[in-house]
Amino acid sequence: MKNTIPLNQKNLIQLGKFITTPSFDRENIKIGMVHVGVGGFHRAHQAYYTHKLQEEYKATEWGICGIGLRQGDQKIHDVLQKQDGLYTLIVKHPDGKIESQIIGSIIDFKLGANNPEPVIDIMSHPDTKIVSLTITEGGYNFNPATGEFDFENSDIQFELKNPNNPKTIYGFLTAALKNRRDAGLPAFTIMSCDNIQHNGDVAREMLLTFAKKQNEDLAKWIEKEVCFPNSMVDRITPVTTQSDIDYLQDTFGLQDEWPVTCEPFIQWVIEDNFSNGRPEFEKVGVQFVPDVKPYEKMKLRLLNAGHSVLGILGAIHGHKTINACIEDETFIAYLRVFMDKEATPILDKLEGIDLNAYKDSLQERFANPNIKDSVSRICSESSAKLPKFLIATIEENLNSGGSIEFGTLVIAAWCYYSDKGVDKNGHSIEIIDAMQVELQNAAKQTKTDPLAFIRQESLFGSLINNERFINVYSDLVQKIYEDPDIKKLMQNII
Template sequence: MENTMVLNQKNLAAIADRIPCPAYDRSELTAGMVHIGVGGFHRAHQAFYTDNLLGEYGVSEWGICGIGLREGDRKIHDILKNQDGLYTLIVKHPDGTIESKIMGSLVDFLLGIDNPVAVIDRMAHPDTKIVSLTITEGGYNFTASTGEFDFDNPDIQHELKHPDNPKTVYGFLTASLKKRRDAGLPAFTIMSCDNIQHNGDVAHDMLLTFAKRQDAALADWIEQEVRFPNTMVDRITPVTTQADIDYLQDTHGIKDEWPVTCEPFIQWVVEDKFSNGRPEFEKVGVQFVPNVKPYEKMKLRLLNAGHSVLGILGAIHGHKTINACLEDETFVTYLRAFMDKEASPVLDAVEGIDLNEYKDSLVARFANPNIKDSVSRICSESSAKLPKFLISTLEENLARGGSIQYATLVIATWCYYSDKGVDKNQQSIEIIDAMSNELHHASKQTQVDPLAFVKQESLFGNLAQNDRFRNLYVDTVRKIYEDANIKKYMQDLI
């Protein structure tokens, strides 16, 4: 399209003639929320809800200041600073309809690695009422099998010795909360939006464990004053591609360096416990409940585990995207069998949810041909995901005498995936995992010791000592190493 316009505040009025843009006065916004970890999901979810609230109800005190704590955050920081915090949300419907809209709820972005004092000051500012987090499972700094805080992390050791020069989320939170306490300001709420069961409780336990070691008196104040609501978040948000960037420029004449794509479905369930006020998100569809745990367990054990089931098995079979898996009837049947026979029986009752309808909706969402979520993204950081999403279900089924065969095939396939790094056609697989070296080393021993992979207690706990699991796993992993025809083994189970 001719006359391409760069996305920024100066061009916003002209861009509004092309696609919907914020109608509210962004210059009047203050940052009532600070968000650590500005990735695609945050921008498609919390920032989307916030943009709707700002636009529909005229509130000005709930803008978002983004925070990046890692060098890896520099690219998104630089792009969003150049675009005045503006970005395009591209919603892709299963029928091919595409809705694009400019989001304006991000009002600032700071990099902790460049200026930690500025980040501490922003979080300690009286305007800040909520600090929210999407820092991935690995950002919480605990050992998967024990749940214990990892004090051996060199950055944590640094923060204990130098509390005024933080590096991790814990150092920044304690430094800013100390500043608020000393200034007589109320505490902010810490709101995790990560896919971790009981995410608020985990944030509470990890921060308090750290704070007690760093400053016991501050830890007592945090325990009394800071609230940590559990939340359940849901919206499939694939990695932005060059094709998405080109689409905006070719179709609408808008140059956005990092738009976000997502599905139309969105859900957010939040425990209504806050330290210092909150936005009225219920006006834009957020569900506030007294106890979010049944909802988050349902989502983690069905959606997130289902994604991993498709991702790991699909990677070895050779499927490149999640929707491609769902075009394969074997994968559809296997996924539903896992959800029906292993995941659903260990779920709690979820008020207002028809589980069969929910599972049907998941299959439909995964199959959206316009999302094309890559298998490699879904498999990324499996060492942080599978203990919470899948292995926990397997352990509960072992305890109750339930089915374990579907999850066991996934774990055995994960071993082969970590060892060989190729699919059944010998095509290379992209493996993205902070533990990739450890996973590869353990899996490589499988042909000498078939239990080597599952003896990693940090991931699997005592699973290798369970006779029922051990016998099934050894038989399964042996078959896969003899012939990586994953689809055949899936068909044998269904």
């Protein structure tokens, strides 16, 4: 093992003998973006794009200040402060190739959990033009069943009464926007990079709902002045492991306390809708479009649905990981025909996307043996996923007269999976789903009522009334229950 060199600014020259380091002068970078939620995904995605822009185009006005609002952000705050915002990005290719480089786009990090003032100050600073977010779906504080803002949250109730002592993202944003309005400064853009549909629209609706309750005049100003671009983001970023940290030490003699690993694929599609300027991310591969929704639909119906197709069918066959499914020729063929025959025809027009190349890339990504995704994780919470990813595709194909067999087999397999909880060899399947009891109860009635599973209106809507769907589903579910050799059924449909 080599003598290790701690990652920090003063050691970059020495580290540059062993690993790629930032070539730009970080001292001259101004903070133009404030990012809330500095996890692995942000560092593999937006911060990487920003670093690339600074490397190749000297974008000195677009440095990032990371923000943590929760006590749980203390560790990343401490690590990045110690490492001067630097970290290593480890890109793992399917063929085993590994590319590592030190990323320098994060210039500062502030923790708002105990002292909100420095966070409000940097958001209020005239140089800050964008506040971006990766705060997870839970951070948006809406009721998942109704979609309405949750005013029962005790932190929300506190900051409504104490606007200068915020706790949630909404309190911080309104405090900073009020400062900017009062100082005559332009509003910053609020740019969600979370993996939720219409993320900018959701951020806008939730912030305005909060602001109207806190300060009606400010809410009117926000409504008029602040832009909330929708965006579609994509890069598989697994959790950092000790072996990743050890790899850097053994290979480069580099001591990085929190590197990030990711796949080589990366994509970012953003609505070109900004309040106060933006980086020229298009120079480094980001796609700016007038409407993100067709791209969101593409990702949901191909990537997310494709994952579920492999996951549900793979679980019954006995495959444990998604890459194991892709090593099986029947699964590769089935996935591709599903994507070509059922998912692609119902997509909207997509500018600048080669769909065949995109589908090829999905197969390569799913096959990456270094980014192992467990089948049980992909199948988890299928009751929340399949209505958006797969059932909607079946409904659109029923309306257009398109193929439904490939998607319907997955629904029939989901019934068997929910009922039996075992694969075709009798080995137990781990089922994680908020509706597990309801799913199992409905599925267990299948022998006496073949349509029992799809009578769940909250999941399947009016599909129970569609004669064509009923006929296809009844036939497939009967065949699975007679013989759960899912590969044989898949081959028959192909």
